[in-house]
Amino acid sequence: MTTSTPRRPSRLDPEIAARLKRSADGLLPAIAQQYDTKEVLMLGWMDDEALHRTLTTGRCTYWSRSRQEYWVKGDTSGHYQWVKSVALDCDADTLLVQVDQVGAACHTGARTCFDADVLLKDDGDSGPAATDQ
Secondary structure, three states: OOOOOOOOOOOOOOOHHHHOOOOOOOEEEEEEOOOOOOOOOEEEEEHHHHHHHHHHEEEEEEEEOOOOEEEEEEOEEEEEEEEEEEEOOOOOOOOEEEEEEOOOOOOOOOOOOOOOOEEEEEOOOOOOOOOOO
16 A cells, blocks of 8 residues: 555545555545444445545445446445444554445345355364364
8 A cells, every 4th residue: 555645636634635545546445344233245445535425425435446436335226325434444544434234235236245255164163273282
């Protein structure tokens, strides 16, 4: 991550903007998490203006890297993300957006973007430490 300046004009508070460590293309990963269950829903990308809109409207706004435009979660799908809190991680390079998700978070229609392809799952057995005895 770098501290590159934003590429698009933004109304984000300059004090917040000065803290952000953006990627070379001016973006920050934004993890959306269900506020009450802590379920991780999706990962999107925000630039300074998307963060400003998210903070001021109470709805998640992302930057679409493929379409090169802003999109507000739910405007076309009806699957809204109502913002409950926004936090910057300790390195200032990732956002955690706690939301109240209405409907599916994933563009596939799944509840989360992380339901379909689980690479490892601990089933609660004694775990690797028990086999090292």
